[in-house]
Amino acid sequence: MPSKIAIPAQLINQFCCPKCFATSEESFVFENLKCNRCETDFFNLGNVPCFFPAGFHQKTIWQHQIATLLGNAEQGLNNIRESLARYDLSETTRKRLADIYKANLINRDSIKLLFEKKSVIAEYNEQLSSMNPGDLGEYFDLIFRDWAWDSVSLPSEENHNAFLRIKSLLDKLPQTPKNILVLGAGAGRLSWDLHNHLKPEFTLAVDSNPLLLAAADELIKQQQALQFGEFKLFPQASFPTTLTQSITPPDNATSNAHNWFLLGANVWNLPLSKSNFDLILTPWLIDVNGGDVRDLIGIIYNLLTPKGSWLNTGPLLFTRHLPLQLKYSHEEIKEFITLANMEVAAERIDQAQYLISPMEARLREEQVWSFAATRTKSNNSEPPPGVLASWLIMHHLPIPIMDFRLTQPHPLVEAIVALIDGEKSINNISNILVNQLPPGTAVIDVIVSILGQLLLERELST
Ligand SMILES: C[S@@+](CC[C@H](N)C(=O)[O-])C[C@H]1O[C@@H](n2cnc3c(N)ncnc32)[C@H](O)[C@@H]1O
Numbered sequence: 001m002p003s004k005i006a007i008p009a010q011l012i013n014q015f016c017c018p019k020c021f022a023t024s025e026e027s028f029v030f031e032n033l034k035c036n037r038c039e040t041d042f043f044n045l046g047n048v049p050c051f052f053p054a055g056f057h058q059k060t061i062w063q064h065q066i067a068t069l070l071g072n073a074e075q076g077l078n079n080i081r082e083s084l085a086r087y088d089l090s091e092t093t094r095k096r097l098a099d100i101y102k103a104n105l106i107n108r109d110s111i112k113l114l115f116e117k118k119s120v121i122a123e124y125n126e127q128l129s130s131m132n133p134g135d136l137g138e139y140f141d142l143i144f145r146d147w148a149w150d151s152v153s154l155p156s157e158e159n160h161n162a163f164l165r166i167k168s169l170l171d172k173l174p175q176t177p178k179n180i181l182v183l184g185a186g187a188g189r190l191s192w193d194l195h196n197h198l199k200p201e202f203t204l205a206v207d208s209n210p211l212l213l214a215a216a217d218e219l220i221k222q223q224q225a226l227q228f229g230e231f232k233l234f235p236q237a238s239f240p241t242t243l244t245q246s247i248t249p250p251d252n253a254t255s256n257a258h259n260w261f262l263l264g265a266n267v268w269n270l271p272l273s274k275s276n277f278d279l280i281l282t283p284w285l286i287d288v289n290g291g292d293v294r295d296l297i298g299i300i301y302n303l304l305t306p307k308g309s310w311l312n313t314g315p316l317l318f319t320r321h322l323p324l325q326l327k328y329s330h331e332e333i334k335e336f337i338t339l340a341n342m343e344v345a346a347e348r349i350d351q352a353q354y355l356i357s358p359m360e361a362r363l364r365e366e367q368v369w370s371f372a373a374t375r376t377k378s379n380n381s382e383p384p385p386g387v388l389a390s391w392l393i394m395h396h397l398p399i400p401i402m403d404f405r406l407t408q409p410h411p412l413v414e415a416i417v418a419l420i421d422g423e424k425s426i427n428n429i430s431n432i433l434v435n436q437l438p439p440g441t442a443v444i445d446v447i448v449s450i451l452g453q454l455l456l457e458r459e460l461s462t
Pocket of ligand 1 (some may be wrong): 139186225266
């Protein structure tokens with residue numbers, strides 16, 4: 001099915017296949033949502049192009065996730081219905097349950113309708129049910145925070161402060177950004193506020209969560225209202241149990257939405273091939289993307305123009321399942337930025353309130369780290385203390401040609417060493433070898449440990 005969105009050619013040319021990396025000059029045809037090289041078909045979420053390495057299968061996963069979300073909502077509604085049928089409820093209890101029932105009902109129907117409008121229909125998949133592909137409702141409250149608790153012309157303190165933190169760093173950038181990429185844009189508010197402030201040639205807002213993408217598309221691009229029920233699970237004195245939130249499109253959507261685009265994609269397999277963005281924003285992303293910040297820095301660096309800048313804002317609340325060695329401190333991340341030939345031009349730490357709903361009695365405050373890092377011309381090849389080479393830490397850096405003595409020849413070691421040409425990085429070598437190794441092999445880890453060992457032996461022998 002062809003793509004229906006009016007993306008400018010200048011932006012379309014930057015797209016590539018997220019699976020085999022064929023470019024638009026090769027076999028990747030953005031307009032047809034197809035890569036003719038690896039034969040992968042992609043799909044639209046309404047008018048939002050979605051390019052994931054799994055291709056159309058990603059839509060099947062989403063359909064299953066939507067069915068699970070709606071199924072759970074249905075189960076919740078059944079439970080409340082059963083409770084309401086009891087004889088031992090006072091009128092007050094009955095009213096509380098009935099209010100929550102109504103809010104749940106609105107959410108079930110609104111979510112179902114929203115996805116139907118985007119032509120992604122809920123469908124349960126037996127095979128996927130044993131795999132736990134994740135909860136689509138994980139970031140549901142962001143829709144309220146971004147669009148329901150305030151308006152663009154009268155922003156809440158939370159949204160306003162989020163924007164001010166970013167705005168204060170814009171002055172430190174070497175140039176006014178024209179092409180903006182926002183990774184992990186969520187329900188879209190910060191990217192929208194930035195877009196309206198900077199008035200760039202275009203903003204591309206990327207996320208992998210279809211509920212947030214669909215809500216952002218509906219409000220900003222389609223300029224259609226949404227309705228959701230907000231409720232808190234715990235009673236709070238003097239606060240309502242539920243609220244029906246009627247969310248209207250931002251008042252400036254008509255004039256400014258034509259060059260603000262949404263893209264469904266995973267930051268680890270972005271369908272973008274060119275270094276054409278002069279600003280990349282990562283709002284509340286670096287700690288929750290399931291990967292290694294070093295690799296994210298590599299991705300960002302490769303997508304930035306030579307004078308481009310990376311703006312980050314958010315806490316370092318790394319997800320529970322991330323191994324301890326990847327829960328980097330501010331200091332470590334700044335070290336990586338320098339190694340990646342970028343310079344932190346400015347930074348700030350703020351205590352910021354988070355998800356403060358008008359119907360929330362509790363406060364949540366997070367430490368938010370915001371910084372601007374700009375690409376530099378210098379080549380920081382000097383590794384930090386304790387490390388043999390910068391390219392061993394930053395897997396996107398080219399590995400220089402050097403003389404390795406292979407004391408214990410092994411086909412894999414020989415294959416890795418043969419690929420070193422002064423340009424390829426550990427990531428490049430990993431992409432070449434991944435299909436030659438058993439599925440599930442942590443290829444990057446294998447390459448790092450082989451080359452680390454060879455480097456050490458080389459150092460000891462000189
Ligand atoms: C904590 S939320 C922040 C959302 C938004 N930036 C904000 O400040 O409200 C993290 C966002 O990153 C997205 N995300 C997480 N991992 C991702 C990945 N690998 N690729 C694309 N998006 C991702 C989530 O779907 C979610 O919208």
